[in-house]
Amino acid sequence: MTDEAIESNSVEFGTRFVTVDGKQIKLQIWDTAGQESFRSITRSYYRGAAGALLVFDITRRETFDHLVTWLEDVRKHANPNTSIMVLGNKNDLDSKRQVSREEAERFAKENDLFYLETSAKAANNVEEAFVKTTEDIYHKIKAGIFDVSNQSNGVKLGPLQGGSSLPAAGSAGGGGGCC
Structure with missing residues (x-):
């Protein structure tokens, strides 16, 4: 897996490759670290996003209390089919926990979201978060929920190594690759 990242004014951009159903899918990731000063910029990122990790x-x-605001922004500015996952980070610091797993799971369930606890420091479930979100997007593409001919959905078809392709909904395959 190749990852690359650049930082610009505290907004990080990176790419990451995730394999789903034997296909390499390239993700473009914009990370504002939840900084309020980037909220107006973040809204423009939502317009072209197929997935969002809150x-x-x-x-x-x-930080948990702010999820409501961030979720409202995603739902207001992103495609209604955007895959959204809520991540409770720092699960390696369970003794300092201020938000219970049950409370976070309840929030996710009430808002029809995925929930996962992670630790960026210990690398717990970080890859899992990207894989689960990518799998959800991939299944939406295959089901025809995302129109791959419309790049404003956040999905761009491109060639993959070996000529692999992601079939459009109802097709038997075709040219190009995914994402």
Whole structure:
């Protein structure tokens, strides 16, 4: 897996490759670290996003409380079919927890979202978060929920090594590759 990242004014951009159903899918990732100063910029990122990861710190309740605002922004500015996952980060610091797993799971369930606890420091479930989100997007593409001919959905077809392709919904395959 190749990853690359660049940082610009505290907004990080990176790419990551995830394999789903034997296909390499390239993700473009924009990370604002939840900074309020980037909220107006972030809204423009949502317009072209097929997926969003909303991350809060389980040891800081205020970050959980801000999820409502971030979720409203995603739902207002993104495609209605955008795959959204809520991540409770720092599960390696369980003794300092201010938000219970049950509370976070309830929030996710009430809002029809995926929920996963992670630790960026210990690398717990980080890859899993990207894989689950990518799998959900991939299944939406295969089901025809995302129109791959319309790049404003956040999905761009491109060639893959070996000529692999992602079949469009109802097709037996075709030229190009995914994402």
